[in-house]
Amino acid sequence: AQKITQTQPGMFVQEKEAVTLDCTYDTSDPSYGLFWYKQPSSGEMIFLIYQGSYDQQNATEGRYSLNFQKARKSANLVISASQLGDSAMYFCAMREGVYTGNQFYFGTGTSLTVIP
Amino acid sequence: EAGVTQFPSHSVIEKGQTVTLRCDPISGHDNLYWYRRVMGKEIKFLLHFVKESKQDESGMPNNRFLAERTGGTYSTLKVQPAELEDSGVYFCASSQDPPTGFGEQFFGPGTRLTVL
Numbered sequence: 333a334q335k336i337t338q339t340q341p342g343m344f345v346q347e348k349e350a351v352t353l354d355c356t357y358d359t360s361d362p363s364y365g366l367f368w369y370k371q372p373s374s375g376e377m378i379f380l381i382y383q384g385s386y387d388q389q390n391a392t393e394g395r396y397s398l399n400f401q402k403a404r405k406s407a408n409l410v411i412s413a414s415q416l417g418d419s420a421m422y423f424c425a426m427r428e429g430v431y432t433g434n435q436f437y438f439g440t441g442t443s444l445t446v447i448p
Numbered sequence: 449e450a451g452v453t454q455f456p457s458h459s460v461i462e463k464g465q466t467v468t469l470r471c472d473p474i475s476g477h478d479n480l481y482w483y484r485r486v487m488g489k490e491i492k493f494l495l496h497f498v499k500e501s502k503q504d505e506s507g508m509p510n511n512r513f514l515a516e517r518t519g520g521t522y523s524t525l526k527v528q529p530a531e532l533e534d535s536g537v538y539f540c541a542s543s544q545d546p547p548t549g550f551g552e553q554f555f556g557p558g559t560r561l562t563v564l
Contacts, residue, residue, distance in 0.1 A: 376555065
């Protein structure tokens with residue numbers, strides 16, 4: 333079964349508007365971490381935001397926030413006030429277990445295009 | 449501080465040839481990971497080194513793939529002989545995990561491998 337599911341292959345958003353990128357996950361481990369990475373056309377993977385399974389509050393980092401709904405196993409990324417530089421691929425990822433050396437499981441990614 | 453670097457950035461080879469990819473992690477990072485993204489699919493884990501030891505190689509597709517990390521510094525991933533289905537982007541990541549909690553993985557820009 334897919335550990336991470338991103339159902340939106342492509343998304344468009346008007347500049348300065350907010351956009352939500354969907355991510356659902358599947359795990360039976362009570363301890364896990366959820367991550368979002370951005371991959372611009374230059375290819376590097378840029379870490380955006382992290383949410384731990386035991387965190388009580390939704391994570392926020394500047395214009396990025398993570399809408400964490402544990403019961404629904406969803407970890408959607410919200411980008412507020414979109415900018416042209418936000419156009420990129422966005423990957424949701426999960427890491428399971430207390431041992432922090434475990435691998436990441438990634439989704440297939442969402443390609444976001446910000447329209448001027 | 450230098451990030452994770454990968455060489456080459458692109459490689460085009462013919463089926464049956466050998467290719468060696470190199471990854472230089474962030475200095476001092478004990479954990480080194482290899483991932484691969486085949487076009488349109490999710491990024492998949494290949495293997496994980498802790499220093500020079502293979503911690504987890506469950507994602508290696510077959511014995512045509514050989515990864516090494518001599519001395520616990522840089523790592524190489526050799527594909528011999530290459531097949532068409534090996535085409536994709538190979539990412540390397542490194543981390544220096546804390547004893548508990550999460551450890552962000554820092555990704556390199558990837559090597560785009562095309563097998564003709």
